[in-house]
Each structure stands twice: as C-alpha cells, then as structure tokens.
Amino acid sequence: MYILHSSPDSASLVVRMVLTELGLPYQIRQVDRAAGALDSADYRALHPLGKIPVLETPDGVMFETAAILLYLSDKHHALAPAPDHPDRARFLTWLFFTSTNIHPVLLQLFYPDRSAGEACSAQTLTHARAQMQNLLTALDSMLARENPTWFSTGPSLMGYYIGMLMHWLAGNPPDHPGYFPTSDFPALHTRLAALETRPAAQTIAADEGLGRLPFTQPYA
Known part of the structure; x- marks a missing residue:
C-alpha cells in the first residue's frame, strides 16, 4: 500500500493520476497547508524542504516528483521504457x-x-x-x-x-x-x-475539481 501526502491541485496531482492509471492501491494523507502542516516537524521528517508530494512506499519514503514517477514506472513495469530498452x-x-x-x-x-x-x-x-x-x-x-x-x-x-x-x-x-x-x-x-x-485523468480531475479537460482546457 502506498501513502501519498497530498493537497488538491498541487504536484501530487500527477502521482495520483499515475497511481490510478496503474491500478495501484493507495491512501491519501491530506496536508493542511493553510494550518502550516508543511512546516511541522512531522512533515519535515518526511520532506526536509516541506514540499509536496511525498510518497511512502514499501521501499521507504520518497519525494521529488520525477523520482517518484520513475520509481513507480520501474517498479510496476509500465508507462515508460524499461531500463534495458533502446528508448x-x-x-x-x-x-x-x-x-x-x-x-x-x-x-x-x-x-x-x-x-x-x-x-x-x-x-x-x-x-x-x-x-x-x-x-x-x-x-x-x-x-x-x-x-x-x-x-x-x-x-x-x-x-x-x-x-x-x-x-x-x-x-x-x-x-x-x-x-x-x-x-x-x-x-x-x-x-x-x-x-x-x-479514466485515470478523468477520475482525479473530477475529485480535485479541475474541469472536464484538465490538460487542454483547465477548470472549464
């Protein structure tokens, strides 16, 4: 089970879409940014700079969006060329x-x-x-x-x-x-x-209120 520390319409968005596209079970831990959660000692223990996203994985805590995405792709053999692929x-x-x-x-x-x-x-x-x-x-x-x-x-x-x-x-x-x-x-x-x-893009876009066409006509 993955645990994604997230807030709506933040950089956790792409991680949610990829987890959903891959059909992986995960839980959302909403980060209360307005209440200063990003600066809390507990959150800084997960991400030293207090940023989103953070993903708790079976292999440890991860941050940095590209690192998380690459990890998920390699771990589940989908959405990108494999390490030994010519591409x-x-x-x-x-x-x-x-x-x-x-x-x-x-x-x-x-x-x-x-x-x-x-x-x-x-x-x-x-x-x-x-x-x-x-x-x-x-x-x-x-x-x-x-x-x-x-x-x-x-x-x-x-x-x-x-x-x-x-x-x-x-x-x-x-x-x-x-x-x-x-x-x-x-x-x-x-x-x-x-x-x-x-379906993955539509599901998460609807959940976060991003509109019907979240990439080409956001919030429409």
Whole structure:
C-alpha cells in the first residue's frame, strides 16, 4: 500500500493520476497547508524542504516528483521504457529536461519573488516567460519530429507529468505571463487531448475539481 501526502491541485496531482492509471492501491494523507502542516516537524521528517508530494512506499519514503514517477514506472513495469530498452536513454533525457527545466521555470512564473526577491519579480517573469516559450517549443518540435512511443497518445509517465504542468500553464488567465495554451504546441496538444480522456485523468480531475479537460482546457 502506498501513502501519498497530498493537497488538491498541487504536484501530487500527477502521482495520483499515475497511481490510478496503474491500478495501484493507495491512501491519501491530506496536508493542511493553510494550518502550516508543511512546516511541522512531522512533515519535515518526511520532506526536509516541506514540499509536496511525498510518497511512502514499501521501499521507504520518497519525494521529488520525477523520482517518484520513475520509481513507480520501474517498479510496476509500465508507462515508460524499461531500463534495458533502446528508448530508455531518450526517455530519461526528456524526463530530466522536464524536471530540471520546465518544472522549475514554471515555478518562477507562479512565484517570481522566490527566485530573486520581490524587487526583481517583474524581471524574473519576463525572463521566465521567454525561457518557457523556448522549452515548450523544443519539446513540441521533438514530439513532431520523433513521435516517440514513450510519449504518444496513449498513457505514459511523460504524458501525465507534462499534462500536469500544462494544466497550470494553460489554466492561467490569458493576460498572465505564465499563460501557455496547449493549442500553441500542436504535437503536444494532440497527445494531451487524448490523455485527458483516460479514466485515470478523468477520475482525479473530477475529485480535485479541475474541469472536464484538465490538460487542454483547465477548470472549464
């Protein structure tokens, strides 16, 4: 049994969708962020930085979204190329491209003051927007050019991870610097439009109030 420390519409979203897609039993431990639970001694014992998600597994406590997803995929032999598969290297390249580039730049768009302080928030937003445009264009171009099986219109670890990130980006108001609709990235949009109809995506989206099309038309 897995135990997922979670809060609605946070980075635990992708872990919930992957656990559900894999048909794995798990329990949710809701984290009361408003009450300061992330800073409690008990939670900091699970995650030293007080962030979400945390997943308690039979092999120990895990944090870091990409690490959790990779663990689940390898442990249950699904949603990504196996360690000895020829596509593994390419998959890992783009998984870590996502976790070390797209995900952190997204956080700059939502929390610019955390990167360089309140006085530099405007400059941070301008820089982060340009970065995000380049990153998503690079990903979309790769998908159009290579059409990898590990990120197709079927269920995949990469699809769910990118789907969560695009859920937040596409869900911003159009005048927000962090607004990036999936329609601007055709190859990506095609894959996410198929993935968001999966029972796992629909179940968790309904439970967390994310709308009928959580990746391409968030909150609609």
